Amino acid sequence: MSGLGHTAKRAGQRLVTSLPALFGVLVFTFVLMRVLPGDPAVFFASGPNSSQEDIEMIRRQMGLDKPLPTQLVLYLYDIGRGNLGRSLITGQPVLSDLRERLPASLELTFAALILALGAAIPLGVFAALRANSLIDHAVRFFCSLGVCVPTFVSGLLLIYAFYYLWGIAPDPTGRIDIFTSQPTRVTGFLLIDYLIAGDLDGWAAAFRQILLPAITMALFVMAPLARMTRAAMLASLGSDFVRTARSIGLSDWRVIVVYALRNAILPVLTITGIVFSTMLGANVLVEKVFSWPGVASYALDALLASDYAPVQGFVLLMASIFVLVNLVVDVLYGMADPRVTVE
Amino acid sequence: MTAPDAPLLAVEDLHVTFTTRRGLVEAVRGVNLSVAPGRTLGIVGESGSGKTVTAYAITRLLDSSGRITKGRIQFQGMDLVQAPTRTMRALHGAAISMIFQNPRAALNPVRTVGLQIADALRAHRTMTAAQARKRAIELLDEVRIREPEKRIDAYPHELSGGMCQRVVIAMAIACEPALLIADEPTTGLDVTTQKTVMDLVARITAERNMSVLLITHDLGLAAKYCQDIVVMEQGHVVERAPPLRLFSDPQHAYTRRLVAASPTATSRVEDLVPDASLAVPLPPLRPKTKPAPGTAPLLEVQNLVKRYGETAAVDGVSLTIAAGESVGLVGESGSGKSTISRMICRLIDPTGGDILFDGEAIGSIAAREFHRSPLRREIQIVFQDPHESLNPRFSAFDSIAHPLRRLGGLAGDALKARVEDCAKKVGLPLDLLDRFPHQLSGGQKARVGIARAISVGPRLLVLDEPTAALDVSIQAVTLQLLERLRREENLAFLFVSHDLNVVRMMCERTIVLQNGRIVEEGQSRALFDAPATDYTRELVAAIPMREVA
Numbered sequence: 007m008s009g010l011g012h013t014a015k016r017a018g019q020r021l022v023t024s025l026p027a028l029f030g031v032l033v034f035t036f037v038l039m040r041v042l043p044g045d046p047a048v049f050f051a052s053g054p055n056s057s058q059e060d061i062e063m064i065r066r067q068m069g070l071d072k073p074l075p076t077q078l079v080l081y082l083y084d085i086g087r088g089n090l091g092r093s094l095i096t097g098q099p100v101l102s103d104l105r106e107r108l109p110a111s112l113e114l115t116f117a118a119l120i121l122a123l124g125a126a127i128p129l130g131v132f133a134a135l136r137a138n139s140l141i142d143h144a145v146r147f148f149c150s151l152g153v154c155v156p157t158f159v160s161g162l163l164l165i166y167a168f169y170y171l172w173g174i175a176p177d178p179t180g181r182i183d184i185f186t187s188q189p190t191r192v193t194g195f196l197l198i199d200y201l202i203a204g205d206l207d208g209w210a211a212a213f214r215q216i217l218l219p220a221i222t223m224a225l226f227v228m229a230p231l232a233r234m235t236r237a238a239m240l241a242s243l244g245s246d247f248v249r250t251a252r253s254i255g256l257s258d259w260r261v262i263v264v265y266a267l268r269n270a271i272l273p274v275l276t277i278t279g280i281v282f283s284t285m286l287g288a289n290v291l292v293e294k295v296f297s298w299p300g301v302a303s304y305a306l307d308a309l310l311a312s313d314y315a316p317v318q319g320f321v322l323l324m325a326s327i328f329v330l331v332n333l334v335v336d337v338l339y340g341m342a343d344p345r346v347t348v349e
Numbered sequence: 350m351t352a353p354d355a356p357l358l359a360v361e362d363l364h365v366t367f368t369t370r371r372g373l374v375e376a377v378r379g380v381n382l383s384v385a386p387g388r389t390l391g392i393v394g395e396s397g398s399g400k401t402v403t404a405y406a407i408t409r410l411l412d413s414s415g416r417i418t419k420g421r422i423q424f425q426g427m428d429l430v431q432a433p434t435r436t437m438r439a440l441h442g443a444a445i446s447m448i449f450q451n452p453r454a455a456l457n458p459v460r461t462v463g464l465q466i467a468d469a470l471r472a473h474r475t476m477t478a479a480q481a482r483k484r485a486i487e488l489l490d491e492v493r494i495r496e497p498e499k500r501i502d503a504y505p506h507e508l509s510g511g512m513c514q515r516v517v518i519a520m521a522i523a524c525e526p527a528l529l530i531a532d533e534p535t536t537g538l539d540v541t542t543q544k545t546v547m548d549l550v551a552r553i554t555a556e557r558n559m560s561v562l563l564i565t566h567d568l569g570l571a572a573k574y575c576q577d578i579v580v581m582e583q584g585h586v587v588e589r590a591p592p593l594r595l596f597s598d599p600q601h602a603y604t605r606r607l608v609a610a611s612p613t614a615t616s617r618v619e620d621l622v623p624d625a626s627l628a629v630p631l632p633p634l635r636p637k638t639k640p641a642p643g644t645a646p647l648l649e650v651q652n653l654v655k656r657y658g659e660t661a662a663v664d665g666v667s668l669t670i671a672a673g674e675s676v677g678l679v680g681e682s683g684s685g686k687s688t689i690s691r692m693i694c695r696l697i698d699p700t701g702g703d704i705l706f707d708g709e710a711i712g713s714i715a716a717r718e719f720h721r722s723p724l725r726r727e728i729q730i731v732f733q734d735p736h737e738s739l740n741p742r743f744s745a746f747d748s749i750a751h752p753l754r755r756l757g758g759l760a761g762d763a764l765k766a767r768v769e770d771c772a773k774k775v776g777l778p779l780d781l782l783d784r785f786p787h788q789l790s791g792g793q794k795a796r797v798g799i800a801r802a803i804s805v806g807p808r809l810l811v812l813d814e815p816t817a818a819l820d821v822s823i824q825a826v827t828l829q830l831l832e833r834l835r836r837e838e839n840l841a842f843l844f845v846s847h848d849l850n851v852v853r854m855m856c857e858r859t860i861v862l863q864n865g866r867i868v869e870e871g872q873s874r875a876l877f878d879a880p881a882t883d884y885t886r887e888l889v890a891a892i893p894m895r896e897v898a
Contacts, residue, residue, distance in 0.1 A: 245454065246449060246451060246454040246455045247454065247455055247456055247457040247458070249410060249449070249455070250447075250449065250455045250456065250457075250517065250520070251457070251468070252410055252441065253408060253410060253441055253442065253446060253447040253521075254441060254442035254446065254468065254469040254472055254520055254521070254523070254524075255438050255439065255440070255441035255442035255443060255469075255472045255473060255524075256438075256468060256472050257438070257472075260468070260472075264457075264460070264468075265457050265460075268457075268459055268460070269457070269458065269459055272459075342459065343458075343459055344458075344459060344504045344506070345458060345459075345504070345506050
């Protein structure tokens with residue numbers, strides 16, 4: 007189909023035009039990391055019997071004795087070859103560390119996003135249908151509460167209630183408890199890999215494990231989604247075409263879903279893209295509280311240890327995902343709204 | 350179940366109240382009307398008269414803030430006021446359907462027109478998607494959309510306004526209702542499109558013996574297509590009569606005012622407001638304009654071109670305007686009339702050609718630089734929508750004072766005196782100068798827009814549809830005001846309008862545009878009485894004229 011080819015071409019152009027931004031991010035993080043106080047060589051050589059020579063040696067090994075521009079060129083050369091460097095903490099190449107941990111973060115983010123959308127859209131629609139009623143105010147209160155309470159507080163509260171008090175939830179550490187066998191890794195997403203392996207017990211265990219952290223994150227992002235759904239629904243319920251739909255005698259359900267919501271979903275889509283990117287970067291607190299082995303907690307550890315390579319790799323990864331998510335949102339928008347094309 | 354001559358619809362003592370921030374507002378106060386089977390009833394009135402609210406009350410599609418507080422609506426033997434929602438849903442589309450103002454907005458922008466017509470069909474009939482599609486194609490054919498097999502998969506934004514209105518009509522007639530309510534169905538459409546759409550409605554409803562309730566502000570339209578007309582004012586029906594009698598012998602004072610204010614082929618500006626007490630401005634006699642002895646005309650446009658990409662919006666237009674002369678620019682949407690007026694005002698840059706003002710070439714001065722030119726104050730513009738063209742954060746005083754501060758360098762008492770002088774000229778009470786646009790009525794905002802334009806003492810005033818957003822009675826007063834200002838200040842007008850009756854009245858000369866080219870120009874009276882080209886003939890024929898007894 008030519009329309010599809012057209013979209014693909016536009017998407018390709020968008021990717022190419024985002025390369026300068028990615029390059030800027032690379033250089034900026036590189037410089038920032040060097041400007042920040044803290045010397046990795048000192049950090050790693052630290053020990054009562056490490057001398058100044060030891061530190062100098064480590065510094066030479068790491069290439070930190072060269073001038074900054076030279077370091078940058080070497081770094082960019084490595085990136086060009088797909089080498090993100092090696093983490094000093096884990097001793098592993100950053101690329102394989104990220105590849106190991108990214109699915110955990112993505113799985114958590116997607117689960118949280120699905121939960122958030124699944125709750126926010128119906129709540130927003132109800133709030134719009136009964137604008138300024140008790141339901142509307144209740145939804146607003148609930149959403150405000152979600153944003154006001156920091157995730158580490160709501161996460162701990164959930165753990166306290168569901169794990170400690172009632173004992174419904176499993177031990178809140180990691181993606182899977184130690185007694186359940188891991189599935190063979192296909193996608194890295196446990197919920198999918200268990201399904202592929204046909205291990206339903208494992209799936210249920212992984213599901214129970216992800217539920218609390220996902221709810222914690224979902225609570226945090228529900229407010230913008232629900233508020234946007236409400237506003238967009240109010241606008242489209244008051245529009246001329248909804249009046250037309252009523253004037254031809256369509257059922258309420260069709261009027262609300264096919265005419266009003268179908269149009270109201272467009273701005274919600276845009277917000278969803280922004281929310282997704284924010285969640286991926288900002289879920290470090292949730293990962294810490296639930297000992298979730300994701301990229302954000304990995305990057306935080308590296309940052310505290312002045313471990314340059316993982317932090318730079320993480321920022322580059324986030325920037326790329328941000329570009330990709332925006333592109334996906336634009337393509338979806340183009341499909342959802344026949345009036346726009348991906349520019 | 351009813352006698353053959355019993356009315357299909359009878360509205361008795363209808364009252365509708367709206368809950369607003371300022372308390373309860375009664376929009377409809379005891380309306381009585383009836384529509385016989387197969388007949389067309391027009392409801393005319395100005396904004397705020399309650400005509401649209403009456404229509405929405407009949408279909409029970411009022412906003413949630415509106416409520417029928419009293420009265421009965423008899424339709425096919427039942428009272429719609431008491432009917433449960435379920436009954437109303439069964440009636441919508443199947444027995445009563447509507448067509449709307451602004452057809453493009455009335456269609457779901459993300460659904461193809463074929464699916465929307467199918468929605469209308471399947472709301473009341475059990476049919477498969479394929480059957481509905483087949484029937485939708487037939488309906489598109491019935492509303493005279495060419496190549497219906499292709500158009501059925503189009504989205505509303507891919508169709509013109511007139512085509513969208515045909516789609517809305519197709520949806521409205523899909524389930525063969527007995528009553529069609531048309532709410533300003535042609536407002537915003539071109540005059541020729543208006544004629545084809547109204548002719549289509551008239552033909553279809555006649556073929557199917559449907560009754561029509563036509564709501565309009567346009568007396569000419571009502572006269573042409575209705576067998577009976579009711580006139581509404583402030584929620585009351587003030588008069589009901591067949592069109593001929595209504596126009597030849599209006600009984601109620603409001604009807605008389607309305608009839609006088611609606612321009613016809615023969616009306617003069619002086620006659621628009623019959624009531625001397627309301628006609629504040631009394632135009633003095635026109636000062637004799639002397640023919641220019643060899644001097645350059647005030648404005649000369651040579652071979653003006655404006656291209657957007659490949660398409661030429663304006664394609665080689667040349668025209669002249671003498672000092673104190675009033676020239677009309679008419680044509681359908683897309684003819685380039687607004688583009689020309691904006692280029693002459695130096696708000697956008699022409700692609701080619703020259704604009705000479707007083708013999709001085711101004712076309713080459715970039716639009717964004719023109720505000721520094723001393724000629725900026727000589728050319729001013731009055732915009733189409735008085736509501737949208739005023740800064741909502743500026744009081745009326747600030748709006749009028751702004752050009753004086755920027756171009757005239759006035760401040761303090763001199764500024765105040767000049768602003769008050771302008772306000773007096775346009776008949777704006779001085780105590781309104783502190784108000785913000787949302788606190789002013791449409792007519793008052795129009796006056797502020799005109800005062801702002803004349804404040805710096807221009808010699809050429811470009812009027813871009815200055816009264817299109819106004820009610821006819823306010824239009825009448827505004828036109829008189831403009832005419833008086835022109836005569837007093839010896840202003841030249843470039844009057845852009847789609848309303849040929851207004852142009853005929855206001856302009857000495859008229860230029861007809863089509864697709865960015867001039868097709869005809871001449872003295873207004875001669876041009877309208879005996880158009881030389883087919884296009885102009887078509888335009889003139891499309892104006893809904895009422896018989897003048």
